[in-house]
Amino acid sequence: MQKLLKHVSERIRxxxxxxxxxxxxxxxxxxxxxxxxxxIERGEVNASLDTIERIALALKVDPFELFHKQSKGTNKDKRDFIEKINIILTNQKxxxxxxxxxxxRTVQLYKNIK
Incomplete structure (x- = not known):
């Protein structure tokens, strides 16, 4: 159980x-x-599911994302940036x-020209 608590606390942070x-x-x-x-972020308390759900909603992420574990072999830095970008995009019109x-698309096309 400690691994899950540590993982969720890291995801919240x-x-x-x-x-x-x-x-x-x-x-x-x-x-x-x-x-x-x-x-909670240091994993010193075991927050209730209700509290975890409230935190997720305040952070504008699906509560399941706080439990999601990246599979081995994925590029963690890349995934982290994609998640950060996704959070920013969520609030855009x-x-x-x-x-x-x-x-x-312009950046991607320019990169392909080089």
Missing amino acids: FYRKAANLTQEELSELLNIDRSYIGK IEELKMLYDVI
Whole structure:
């Protein structure tokens, strides 16, 4: 059980930082004590599923993502960047997403020309 607790706590910290939130800001969103968020992220307390779900919703990720374990052989850094980008994209309007898509396609096309 300790491995799961450590894994979930690391995922919560990862998504909080990716969302550019401090522990204090997250605790305010959840209306819980900041020190409790710290204990959760350090794996010192076993948060309830209800609390984990509330954290996930505040971080705008699917609660299952907090339990998701990357399979061996994947590029962790690449996956982390994709997850960070996904968090940013979640908050964008459709027009902004279309513009960002065009930028990505342009970069990809330019890269293929070189």
